[in-house]
Amino acid sequence: MRLGRTLFLFSRFLAQNIKIKLEYKADFIIMLFTGSALQLLGLLFLGVLFSKIPPIQGWTMWEIVLILASIFFTEGVVSFAFEGMWRTVRLINMGDLDRFLLRPVSPILQILVYDLGIHGIGNMVTGAVLFVLALSRTQIVWTADRILYIPVLIVSAAAIRTAISFAANCSAFWLTSFYNAFPLMVHQMADFAKYPSTLFTEPIRFLVTVVLPYAFIGYVPAVYLFNKEPWGVVAWLVPAVALWCVVVARSVFYRGLRRYDSPGN
């Protein structure tokens, strides 16, 4: 019942957001274009890199492109649906959060859907195209469990990214500075997920697998799909990791909320 209502509200919020965005046509087109253009530059980077060198530690270019594609896609889903979390700092500092607290709807839902990232569409499209291209240039043995894994991965990876970024944005409850770069820094750390974790030193690997489990949205699933290592099956832990991230993010928000005192009017 509650889930149904949340989904219903979510779809209504989304519809309203799309109407708002369509009002500003220049912005709409620029953002749509920006998402794809940036990801294509990232791909060009890989193209140049691999034109100069042999496979990196046993990974071919298209295998890494597949990791990137899945990250682009989930990034797109998250920006499209939950861009509002990037407004958290402003909402808290300006006291606009008051309004959300008065409504009989979860404040978390209201924050997440407060904004919609048009560039997410560009990311999703680029991600999907790259995914298909990479599939035709890599070898994956498509067993039933691997096929089933793809939707599980997309949903869980989106949840992981949303939860981590949202929790980082909630730092605004503690850091009252208006310009808070901490969430962006945490977001940036997902860069480590774009490449095989074996490239990095132990502390970084620990960071991206345990503290901020970004490895589960790119590298670990790729190990499983390409059957690179026998431990690849741990990729199936991704829904559990996602659940854990969501629980932590939720508690960070409510903990922060207890500290929140409105700047008042």
Place this chain on the structure above:
Amino acid sequence: MNSLKKYVRHVLCAIQETTAYRASYFINIVSQFVSYIAIFFLWKAVFMAQPDIGGMAWKDMQGYLLISLFASALISGSSEFRVSRAIWTGNIAVELVRPVDYQKANFAITVGNGIAEGVLVAAIGLVFAVLIGFTAPPENPVTWLYFLLALAFSFITKFLIVYIFGLFTFWTTGGMGISWFRRGITDFFSGAIIPLSFFPAWLKTVSDILPFRGIVSVPATIFIGQMPESQILVTFAVEIAWIAGLWYIARLIWHFAMRKVTIHGG
């Protein structure tokens, strides 16, 4: 003389502002640092597999990345959004009333931020250098001179590009998308993540014509001693031409924007 004094004041105020909000600046610069660590390890793996790429060895690449980090971090954070925020909030109206030239004042503020940030960035750069065990700074003092000049050109070029992209906010309703786009283009065509010498010929030609390479590629290549002196002078001439060109392009955009400006409230 009197008019110069106004802008010097801007510089001093910006230094004070930066030091007042040092925690934010610190986190912002550390976040740049983070993405460089990922790139650094990627390149390290690449050079372990192949010791020489296009005439560059791993120690050259280390020097290159060090300068790239430094140059990319110099104008960031608040400078990036100053213009677009002023336009977006309507505060640009106040700026228009002030008896200063907006473009010059903005440059002065960016210089002030740059001085304060530069100290922090240099400190972080040193830590980075120690961490990666980089021990091959240029030995020739003339190289250092060219490098510092290239860094000055890099700063001015980047300011103008950031400023021009900021002005585009007059035609949009937010600065975020524009800023991302600018950052993506700058990072790529300046050679921040991949040296331009590794580009395929057609792409290298494109990036040699564009002004972006002055931001990272030129100072970094000079720093690792891979640009011959004759080429340095030609490159500097091109950079000066671009700076003059961009300065007037910015003026032109400003001129068109003034016809279209609408400011809410009042």
